[in-house]
Amino acid sequence: MPQLPGLIKGLGVTARTAGRTLFPKRGWKTIIPAPQKGAVTVQYPHEKEAPPDRARGVIALHEENCTACMLCSRSCPDWCIYIEGHKVKAPPRRAGGKPRTVNMIDRFDIDYALCMYCGICVDVCPFDALFWTPEYEYSEPRIADLLHDKDRLGEWMDTVPDFLDYEAGSEQKVRKVPR
Amino acid sequence: MSLLALPYWQETAIKLGLALVVIPTASLILVYLFLFKMMAFMQSRLGPNDTGPYGSLQLVAEAIKFLQKEDIHPAQADRRVFRMAPVVVLASTFLLYVVLPAGPDAVVQNLDTGVFYAMAVSSLSVLGILMAGWASANKYALLGGLRAAGQLIAYELPLILAVMGVVIQAETLNLQGIVEAQATGEIFGFGAIGNPFILTQFLAFLIFMISAQAELTQTPFDMPVAETELVGGFHVEYTGFRFLLFFMAEFGTAFAFSALAAVMFLGGWWIPGFDVDDNVLNILGPGVMLAKILLIAFFIFWVRFTYPRLREDQLQKFAWKVLIPLALGNIVLTGIFKVVF
Amino acid sequence: MTATSDREQMAYVSAQAADARINVELDTGDMTLNIGPQHPATHGTLRIAARLDGEQVIAAEPIMGYMHRGYEKLCEVRTYPQCTTLINRIDWLGSFANEVPFILAAERLMGVEAPPRAQWIRTILFELSRIANLSLFLGDMGVQVGALTPVFFAFRDRERVLNQIEEVTGGRFHPNFDRIGGLKDDIPKGWVDETRSVMVKMRTFCDEMEDLLVGNEIFQARCRGVGVIPADMALGYGLSGANLRASGIDWDLRRDANPGLAWDQIDWRVWTHPDGDSFARYWVRLQETREATRMVDQLLDGIPSGPIMAKVPRIIKVPAGEAYISTENPLGEMGYYVVSKGDLGPFRVKIRTPSFNNISVVPWVMKGVYVPDVITILGSLYFILGDIDR
Numbered sequence: 031m032p033q034l035p036g037l038i039k040g041l042g043v044t045a046r047t048a049g050r051t052l053f054p055k056r057g058w059k060t061i062i063p064a065p066q067k068g069a070v071t072v073q074y075p076h077e078k079e080a081p082p083d084r085a086r087g088v089i090a091l092h093e094e095n096c097t098a099c100m101l102c103s104r105s106c107p108d109w110c111i112y113i114e115g116h117k118v119k120a121p122p123r124r125a126g127g128k129p130r131t132v133n134m135i136d137r138f139d140i141d142y143a144l145c146m147y148c149g150i151c152v153d154v155c156p157f158d159a160l161f162w163t164p165e166y167e168y169s170e171p172r173i174a175d176l177l178h179d180k181d182r183l184g185e186w187m188d189t190v191p192d193f194l195d196y197e198a199g200s201e202q203k204v205r206k207v208p209r
Numbered sequence: 210m211s212l213l214a215l216p217y218w219q220e221t222a223i224k225l226g227l228a229l230v231v232i233p234t235a236s237l238i239l240v241y242l243f244l245f246k247m248m249a250f251m252q253s254r255l256g257p258n259d260t261g262p263y264g265s266l267q268l269v270a271e272a273i274k275f276l277q278k279e280d281i282h283p284a285q286a287d288r289r290v291f292r293m294a295p296v297v298v299l300a301s302t303f304l305l306y307v308v309l310p311a312g313p314d315a316v317v318q319n320l321d322t323g324v325f326y327a328m329a330v331s332s333l334s335v336l337g338i339l340m341a342g343w344a345s346a347n348k349y350a351l352l353g354g355l356r357a358a359g360q361l362i363a364y365e366l367p368l369i370l371a372v373m374g375v376v377i378q379a380e381t382l383n384l385q386g387i388v389e390a391q392a393t394g395e396i397f398g399f400g401a402i403g404n405p406f407i408l409t410q411f412l413a414f415l416i417f418m419i420s421a422q423a424e425l426t427q428t429p430f431d432m433p434v435a436e437t438e439l440v441g442g443f444h445v446e447y448t449g450f451r452f453l454l455f456f457m458a459e460f461g462t463a464f465a466f467s468a469l470a471a472v473m474f475l476g477g478w479w480i481p482g483f484d485v486d487d488n489v490l491n492i493l494g495p496g497v498m499l500a501k502i503l504l505i506a507f508f509i510f511w512v513r514f515t516y517p518r519l520r521e522d523q524l525q526k527f528a529w530k531v532l533i534p535l536a537l538g539n540i541v542l543t544g545i546f547k548v549v550f
Numbered sequence: 551m552t553a554t555s556d557r558e559q560m561a562y563v564s565a566q567a568a569d570a571r572i573n574v575e576l577d578t579g580d581m582t583l584n585i586g587p588q589h590p591a592t593h594g595t596l597r598i599a600a601r602l603d604g605e606q607v608i609a610a611e612p613i614m615g616y617m618h619r620g621y622e623k624l625c626e627v628r629t630y631p632q633c634t635t636l637i638n639r640i641d642w643l644g645s646f647a648n649e650v651p652f653i654l655a656a657e658r659l660m661g662v663e664a665p666p667r668a669q670w671i672r673t674i675l676f677e678l679s680r681i682a683n684l685s686l687f688l689g690d691m692g693v694q695v696g697a698l699t700p701v702f703f704a705f706r707d708r709e710r711v712l713n714q715i716e717e718v719t720g721g722r723f724h725p726n727f728d729r730i731g732g733l734k735d736d737i738p739k740g741w742v743d744e745t746r747s748v749m750v751k752m753r754t755f756c757d758e759m760e761d762l763l764v765g766n767e768i769f770q771a772r773c774r775g776v777g778v779i780p781a782d783m784a785l786g787y788g789l790s791g792a793n794l795r796a797s798g799i800d801w802d803l804r805r806d807a808n809p810g811l812a813w814d815q816i817d818w819r820v821w822t823h824p825d826g827d828s829f830a831r832y833w834v835r836l837q838e839t840r841e842a843t844r845m846v847d848q849l850l851d852g853i854p855s856g857p858i859m860a861k862v863p864r865i866i867k868v869p870a871g872e873a874y875i876s877t878e879n880p881l882g883e884m885g886y887y888v889v890s891k892g893d894l895g896p897f898r899v900k901i902r903t904p905s906f907n908n909i910s911v912v913p914w915v916m917k918g919v920y921v922p923d924v925i926t927i928l929g930s931l932y933f934i935l936g937d938i939d940r
Contacts, residue, residue: 036765037516043761044515044699048250069255070706082713084720084738107632148635148726153734162720194738199667199855202736252702348583352605352921428696429768437591437694438925515762517769518696520922521605 083191085164086147090186092208095159098133102151110144138180143173163189224317228306236460240268243510251514278449285346295454297337302458304330305465310385312478312494313486323384328369335361338443345446353442356521357433363528368420370536374413374543375406375473388477407474412539414474416532421466428513432521471501587616591925594935610916612909617939625899630656630866638724641937644683644880646675649728654809655875655888656730659868667856668732673812674849677842682711683880684839687932688759691832694929695772700762707755710748730866732859742850749843756840773829777915777927780826788907791882796834797826803878816848828930881905905937
């Protein structure tokens with residue numbers, strides 16, 4: 031077979047792509063142009079892109095589990111987590127036992143203007159208090175508003191997806207999200 | 210001859226008004242159809258689709274944006290030349306439209322030397338580009354301007370030589386005459402579709418299209434602009450309205466050259482089955498012309514979105530070593546056939 | 551010396567002076583053209599100070615450091631897990647590949663070895679980031695020589711690969727997924743099949759690039775014979791990766807010095823090209839992208855089962871010692887020389903990045919080329935600013 035000149039082949043590639051974008055439908059419907067379907071782009075404000083469940087969008091805080099142990103704050107590479115807490119006496123677990131000392135958090139702020147989304151805080155948390163959620167729409171006109179306090183971080187908890195099952199051959203255990 | 214017997218000044222005013230409407234509309238159509246939509250589809254995306262139905266008002270929005278921008282002169286620029294340059298480029302585009310026919314009478318001025326005039330005014334834009342490149346006081350702009358000058362001069366020649374073949378065959382320099390010659394022509398005694406010169410002058414058509422691509426600084430030959438090396442070339446320092454003028458001139462000229470190609474090679478405004486001076490063609494002619502222009506512009510832009518760009522020296526070699534000899538050979542062949550038949 | 555009259559001498563001198571004057575008047579002088587730091591062809595803030603005679607480059611000097619972020623120093627005041635977040639940002643297009651040699655160096659110092667499943671998944675992600683990185687090059691080179699469309703195809707199809715990386719690691723660009731002793735998490739269900747279909751699409755992308763650019767006569771005219779780096783020069787300047795292989799040297803760290811990843815267990819080949827010009831560099835990278843998709847296919851078939859993490863303490867202290875590990879990253883040889891004094895963080899990290907060495911050949915290769923060729927050569931050498939300045 032004789033070789034087509036590369037110039038013509040190139041024209042073919044662009045024309046084919048244009049055709050696929052304009053007429054993505056199969057069968058007799060091919061004649062109906064439907065670029066909305068054929069284009070690979072997501073028309074953002076009108077339709078939302080769905081990031082994968084593991085996407086690191088924003089950090090959610092499950093306040094009941096947090097003990098203000100400061101591990102996340104200390105392991106953060108750019109020190110964007112601010113925690114303040116105080117100790118309170120809680121009723122004993124068993125009747126007649128000693129009253130326990132529990133850390134209550136007064137302040138748990140994450141400054142998303144500084145955060146670099148590395149996920150180390152979520153990893154180091156030993157009490158399952160921090161979770162990633164794939165939400166991404168929380169930009170603010172004022173940079174100071176990017177500092178999310180513990181109520182705001184707690185609201186994100188509703189958007190945390192369940193942990194995914196693993197591929198065959200894995201020995202990892204699927205963790206549970208506390209609800 | 211004229212459809213309406215109007216005083217000279219009224220006729221002129223109407224034609225001027227029409228031209229003022231046609232040129233921005235022409236660049237608008239080209240930009241929207243090809244630069245916005247076709248390019249987007251070729252790249253698996255949608256293009257602008259929020260402003261107006263299917264994003265068709267995007268360019269209007271862009272124009273308004275350009276008008277709002279501050280008019281910046283570089284400190285070292287030669288101010289007067291800097292300001293004049295886009296006007297000169299746009300003037301060349303406007304002057305081109307004077308001779309483009311869209312019907313037996315639908316032409317601003319039916320010049321007997323139409324082809325000659327069109328070629329002459331189209332090369333005027335080189336002057337504007339050189340002015341822009343020089344006056345910007347920017348090394349990239351200077352390089353772009355010099356490249357543009359070298360390139361446009363090199364490609365003017367094959368362009369004119371390619372047109373010569375058509376002129377010889379039609380025996381006239383008048384663009385209306387060329388349309389008539391195609392309409393009344395016959396292919397081996399078969400005259401129903403006339404004789405569009407693309408059939409007999411296919412080589413000239415190819416050379417014309419390639420040179421027009423270079424003349425319009427479209428992609429395989431867009432070294433004067435060359436976004437990735439000269440960052441925009443001669444118009445790198447222009448903002449706002451002055452940039453809009455360059456932009457409009459670029460696409461206005463693309464439209465005009467497509468129209469020239471349509472007139473000279475595709476039979477112009479004539480529709481098979483009508484007399485050449487039928488008044489109906491004054492109404493239908495513009496539509497036919499538009500369809501043919503869009504067809505040709507489609508090829509121009511298709512090539513533009515597909516190919517990489519050549520280097521300046523390769524382009525000069527291509528012009529002088531390939532295109533000009535081919536065009537000369539075409540003239541000789543046309544001449545021989547003209548004499549023999 | 552023959553005796554001459556004053557008049558003759560004066561005439562001689564004035565004639566010489568006139569000649570000199572003409573020479574001075576006709577001398578056009580050089581023009582210095584600053585390509586960068588803000589120029590679309592420099593992918594960031596590289597500056598090339600080029601002395602031009604007309605459009606010909608007499609001398610070109612790359613000036614770097616506009617984006618220096620001091621990562622070697624920053625690593626000294628961070629713990630090992632924190633370092634990987636910085637290392638992600640060195641070559642930001644193939645981030646996962648950056649983490650691997652650093653983690654491997656730390657593992658060697660600690661004397662741990664990641665379990666086989668972790669090694670395989672590491673290798674898969676490594677090759678995926680190579681595909682993501684190189685596919686962008688394949689399109690970007692088109693833009694450098696003036697073609698608009700290839701880069702959009704590249705972004706379109708790279709997105710699919712990035713999605714696969716994101717589905718596992720959670721990060722598109724900065725995965726931060728590698729841990730000392732293994733990986734952060736296992737791969738989710740259904741990922742293997744999705745990745746297979748993405749690899750098919752990437753091979754179509756490679757075919758499209760072949761038709762759009764490699765086969766295109768204009769592209770060949772622009773790239774063939776431009777920026778030829780002969781083999782001895784390439785070795786002398788310390789080039790690595792595809793730039794070296796395009797000069798005809800069969801050298802690939804994945805095969806020659808495999809630090810324990812799964813490359814030796816699959817069937818693949820190293821592509822070389824004898825020419826050493828810009829076209830050869832493009833061609834080699836195109837073949838490497840194709841080869842990487844085939845490698846990923848094979849790797850997906852053979853993921854062993856087992857744990858994902860070796861036994862490592864929760865707070866990582868690396869024993870004192872020194873280790874240098876380099877791997878074949880998308881851009882070339884990337885190595886980390888880690889010195890530890892037994893602390894939570896490294897005492898000193900020396901980062902050997904491929905782009906820094908690859909760009910050092912610029913003054914030599916850019917003598918006598920035209921301005922458009924500067925862009926072609928820069929594009930085909932393929933550097934990433936973060937990788938040069940780090």
